[in-house]
Amino acid sequence: MGDILTQIQDELDMLLNQMQASFAYIRNRAPPAPIPGQPTLTSMQEFEASNMAAANPSAPPPLPSQDEFLKDIAELSRDMVLKEQQLEVLVASLPGLDKSEAEQVARMKELERELEGLEGERRRALEEKEALLRKVEGKIAKAGKMAS
Amino acid sequence: MAQPAPEDEDVLTSYFPNPPPFYKHFTPKNLAALAQFQSAQDTAPDTPLTTAQLLQLPTELRYLVPPAPPSPSAEYSVFGKKTTVNALDDYPEAMQAIRTRLQTHPVTGEVVLDWSYEQLYPSTTSWSSLDRQAYLFRFLRSIVLSYVELLGVMAQDPTSAAKDEKLKDVLTLALNMHALVNEYRPHQARETLIREMERQVERKKGEVEGVRRMGERVREVLAGFERGGGEGRVEVDGVGTEVGDEERRTQRQREMWGVMDEVLGH
Structure with missing residues (x-):
């Protein structure tokens, strides 16, 4: 279990960032809408932009076409929905929702007692291990004497 | 301050400055000696020692007596400026002033960025009376909904107050x-x-269990070794050593070494 709370906050900020970014995208990159009943000719601005792009490769890329724009919008929306789902999953897996503070404290006390008991047991086990080690060493020494 | 050059180099190369050299005098023995001296002088442990008493102490014990705190009017320098101990008492007020200045617009005097907000959930003192998860879900979905509404508002009229x-x-x-x-x-x-x-409990239980299992195995093998070893020796003493017994002994020794590895490497 990682730090879910920080993750929630980070993802929330990210979601807000995405919202801002898609607004900025719509504002800056939306292609002009064609007027119904009028022939769609290349406007002066578009003509200049294409000329500029040809003359100067470092100029910003030309505006996306209507289809590209819609595709980008769909992608941005999908990312945003994904982020929102991510947040929902995070909120759903918040730790210890069903426990009150008193219950938590009681559980901690219980675990502490258990740990203390186990520590004594562990120390006894370690002593036992040492005794075994000495025993085995004694055997080996005896066997070595016998052999020599 | 009259340190030789190598000491200075040490200070420069280590990430943190070295502790003052007299920290080595703070041994239990010296502390006990100081306590003994203080009780011999009939002074309570809290009262400061007089200069004459201090001079009676051996040099290494003198370090154990903390110097008196500086008087409020004593000056010391920070970044080349003289200041006193009480100069920082107005620190919170100064910070507050900086804060309000940062928050207000320099020309119009309006509050630029106000982080105060309307609290949308009831504030309670007890933990369980508030379903935080439900509120988080509610707020999250409301944010998305507000965003969609905002999109609609912007599409209709980007300059409206509803935005x-x-x-x-x-x-x-x-x-x-x-x-x-x-x-x-x-x-x-x-x-x-x-x-x-909980993880610690698990780990310790596992450890104890491991030692117990290992102990059983060692005892088992030792018992087998004693029995088999006795027989083996008899056969070594006797000239006619059988190959099968020899193999069995090697096998047993191998087991023994395995157990040894377990014991020593555990």
């Missing part, structure tokens, strides 16, 4: 979520502690 209202809604909701999450932090910390303790 600002919607923006403020999103901000309020987001700030509420942040506040709720932050209130959750102590709870999560306790929960993390509980999990860590």
Whole structure:
């Protein structure tokens, strides 16, 4: 279990960032809408932009076409929905929702007692291990004497 | 301060400055000696020693007596400026002044960025009376909904006042979520502690169990070794050593070494 709370906050900020970014995208990159009943000719601005792009490769890329724009919008929306789902999953897996503070404290006390008991047991086990080690060493020494 | 050059080099190369050299005098023996001296002088441990008493002490014990705190009017220099101990007493007020100055616009005097917000959930003192998860879900979905509404408003009229209202809604909701999450932090910390303790319990249980199992095996093998070893020796003494017995002995020794590895390497 990682730090879910920080993750929630980070993802929330990210979601807000995405919202801002898609607004900025719509504002800056939306292609002009064609007027119904009028022939769609290349406007002066578009003509200049294409000329500029040809003359100067470092100029910003030309505006996306209507289809590209819609595709980008769909992608941005999908990312945003994904982020929102991510947040929902995070909120759903918040730790210890069903426990009150008193219950938590009681559980901690219980675990502490258990740990203390186990520590004594562990120390006894370690002593036992040492005794075994000495025993085995004694055997080996005896066997070595016998052999020599 | 009259340190030789190598000492200075040491200070420069280590990441943190070295502790003052007299820290080595703070041994239990010296502390006991100082306590003994103080009781011999009939002074309470709290009262400071007089200069004459200090001079009676051996040099290494003198370091154990802390110097008197500086008087409020004593000056010391910070970044080349003289200052006194009490000069920082107005620190909170100074910080508050800086804060308000940063928050207000330099020309119009309006509050530029105000982090105060409307609290959308009831504030309670007890933990369980508030369903934080439900509120978080609610706020999150409201944010998305407000965003869609904001999109609609912008499509209709990018300059309308409704846009600002919607923006403020999103901000309020987001700030509420942040506040709720932050209130959750102590709870999560306790929960993390509980999990860590549970893990420790598991680990210690495993350790004890491992030692027990190993002990049983060692005893088993030792018992087998004693029996088999006795027989083996008899056969070694006797000239006619059988190959089968020899193999069995090697096998037993191998087992023994395995157990030894386990014991020593555990």
